Amino acid sequence: MLSTTKERILDTAERLFAERGYSATSLRAIIAAADVNLASIHYHFDSKEALLEAVFLRRALPANEERSRLLEACERAAGDGPPDLKKVIEAFVMPAFLQAKDPARGGPVFRRLVGRLYAEGDLMPRMISKHFIPLLLRFASALARALPDLPQDELYWRIHFAMGCVSQALRGTSGWEVFQGALQESRDTELMLSRLLNFLDAAFRAPVVHSQVSVAVGEDR
Numbered sequence: 001m002l003s004t005t006k007e008r009i010l011d012t013a014e015r016l017f018a019e020r021g022y023s024a025t026s027l028r029a030i031i032a033a034a035d036v037n038l039a040s041i042h043y044h045f046d047s048k049e050a051l052l053e054a055v056f057l058r059r060a061l062p063a064n065e066e067r068s069r070l071l072e073a074c075e076r077a078a079g080d081g082p083p084d085l086k087k088v089i090e091a092f093v094m095p096a097f098l099q100a101k102d103p104a105r106g107g108p109v110f111r112r113l114v115g116r117l118y119a120e121g122d123l124m125p126r127m128i129s130k131h132f133i134p135l136l137l138r139f140a141s142a143l144a145r146a147l148p149d150l151p152q153d154e155l156y157w158r159i160h161f162a163m164g165c166v167s168q169a170l171r172g173t174s175g176w177e178v179f180q181g182a183l184q185e186s187r188d189t190e191l192m193l194s195r196l197l198n199f200l201d202a203a204f205r206a207p208v209v210h211s212q213v214s215v216a217v218g219e220d221r
Contacts, residue, residue: 005036005040005044006044008034008035008036009030009034009036009040009041009044009045009051010051010054010055010058011034012030012033012034013025013030013034013051013052013055014055014106014109014110014113015033015109016029016030016033017052017055017113017116017117018109018110018112018113018116019112021116021120022052022116022117022120022123023120023121027041027048027051030051052123052127053127055113056113056117056127057127057131059099059105059106059110060131060132062099062105063095063096063099063105064095064132064135066095066098067091067092067095067135067139068135068138070090070091070094070095071088071091071092071138071139071142073091074087074088074091074142075142078145082145082146082147082148083142083145083146084146085143085146085147085201085204085205086197086201088139088142088143088146089162089197089200089201089204090197091139092139092166093166093193093196093197093200094193096111096114096166096170097170097189097192097193098189099111100170100189101189111170111171112170112171114167114170114171115167115168115170115171116171117167118163118164118167118168118171119167119171124167136159139159140155140156140159143155143159143204147204147205150204150208151208154208158203158204161203162200162203162204165196165199165200165203166196169192169196
């Protein structure tokens with residue numbers, strides 16, 4: 001088991017990173033909130049970035065195991081045919097939303113953290129590239145089989161856009177006052193998941209646009 005000190009550091013760092021963002025959270029703030037000393041941080045973690053990675057992996061690895069299990073079930077059900085597109089998308093997205101409901105697995109705190117990390121520089125892409133490329137390639141392969149007529153470059157762009165949609169959904173609706181209450185922070189995780197799955201299913205099925213749109217920069221119209 002993790003030591004009590006290490007657990008406290010991880011829990012505190014997760015909360016502060018989710019509330020303030022990674023860049024705005026200093027090791028000094030984590031030390032003070034966790035009531036530990038600097039030596040404890042350096043004993044368990046080599047750096048602030050290593051601490052962030054540990055915070056992320058303790059939640060993400062179990063979710064990825066569930067993603068793999070769901071994808072395998074989807075592929076078994078398809079047999080020799082193409083897998084069901086929506087089921088492939090669901091296999092990737094659903095574990096994150098189930099995790100967001102469960103405080104023991106990080107709950108809304110980890111949900112906010114993931115949303116922040118996607119919006120904060122290259123932190124999330126760097127961790128994903130380091131740890132999860134094999135899983136992402138498995139899902140890309142399943143999506144390619146589900147959409148055999150979609151060119152590979154178009155597929156990869158849509159995966160890129162889809163991951164942005166997922167991160168925004170996980171982050172929640174706070175800060176979007178511009179919509180004057182039209183978006184409400186919902187506790188109905190199933191409803192948000194259903195909306196997101198329908199949206200992504202339609203996005204992946206959208207026709208490919210081959211014409212290019214010209215954008216005039218700095219020119220008067």
